[in-house]
Amino acid sequence: MFDNLSERLERSFKILKGEGKITEINVAETLKDVRRALLDADVNYKVAKTFTDTVKQKALGQNVLTAVKPSQLMVKIVHDELATLMGGETAELNLQGHPSVILMAGLNGAGKTTLSGKLALMLKTKKRKNPLLAACDIYRPAAIEQLKVLGEQIGIPVYSEPDNKDAVQIAQNAVKEAKAKGYDVVIVDTAGRLAVDEQMMQEIAAIKHGINPDETLFVVDAMTGQDAVNTAKEFNDRLDFDGVVLTKLDGDTRGGAALSIRTVVNKPIKFVGTGEKMEAIDQFHPSRMADRILGMGDIVSLVEKAQEQYDEEEARRLQKKIAKNQFDFNDFMSQIQQIKKMGNLKDLASMIPGVGKALKDVEIDDNAFKGIEAIIQSMTPRERTNPEILNTSRRQRIAKGSGTNIQEVNRLIKQFDQTRKMMKMVTGSKMGKMMANMPKIPGMPKMPKL
Structure with missing residues (x-):
């Protein structure tokens, strides 16, 4: 990025x-x-x-x-x-309606459907909302089915009328459904359209007029660069949208859209898509993005991501085990799973000041922990609980069972011992409990001293 x-x-x-x-x-x-x-x-x-x-x-x-x-x-x-x-202050969503209605608009291929699912999941998990997705793309083949699959994947219901070809009516009926069944947010996914297509632009304007949304978000692919800004201006002239969502910001983008769009349309960037996973959506913070552009990292966002996975009860249990030197490979595996939930590994590491530059030409695969997981899963329950019994013959069996070699098994056990010692040293602080128990990401260079 x-x-x-x-x-x-x-x-x-x-x-x-x-x-x-x-x-x-x-x-x-x-x-x-x-x-x-x-x-x-x-x-x-x-x-x-x-x-x-x-x-x-x-x-x-x-x-x-x-x-x-x-x-x-x-x-x-x-x-x-x-x-x-880029906007100065962080722009919040307006969720004052009962239900709140969010209308998604944008070009073909910008990623509106996937983004609608991501936004719904974020509102459900972080804002404790009860969202309903509305499938109002009546043109693209399988668009309704795609939203249903996403909805099933993230546990969020989807309102659709497959035989109805009136997008305005479907959107209005979705809002009625939400009121009747107690959903507090409706996210209306619409068809992609070109600003020069007058009929399609009239339709999106009619949908907006018909449901009077609390938020109209313009979804744009960040990789289209300056064209994204020009398109945003044309859509804004017709829709007067409330904010922008940049998708694919994790791709090989030059960043021009993020830096220009606020000035040209005078509307804030509210969210950015940062990966393929459904959790890969972040609220846009101008000051933090400036930090990252200038190589200063983004510790605040890293801490927030850690806090989202931080479980007080689990932390207390771990703290007791660490104090008694009983931290084992089951706990180690649990920490790996928490890190994986935080998002793209290279993106996470680049949030640490000074590390982004070090990682510029380093590829960190999201499957970087695969070998570690295979090794731990090849251990018997007794071996995971009692790492000290891992003698040479056991290590050779584990290497064979995990498809690795004895050197990789020895390296993991050494790393585990180092992690165990480090955790005991920092177990007193809350941040230490959240962050210090992170296993080293395979392929990542040594961290600079902060």
């Missing part, structure tokens, strides 16, 4: 390294490079120029403290302006 932009900006700031103060000349040179980096990331030209002009004005108006280097001050100014560019 934003890897190329991050690297280019880092190079730009090096121009100021070694400089004793900020001057018109060295600022102009730095910001010329910053502007190029933004344009290469597919940021709208006017947005990039206004951004660098604002940064220059603020940089030249600053007195550099002796304790702060010019390059550090420039990073701070650029960070604050990036956050402002």
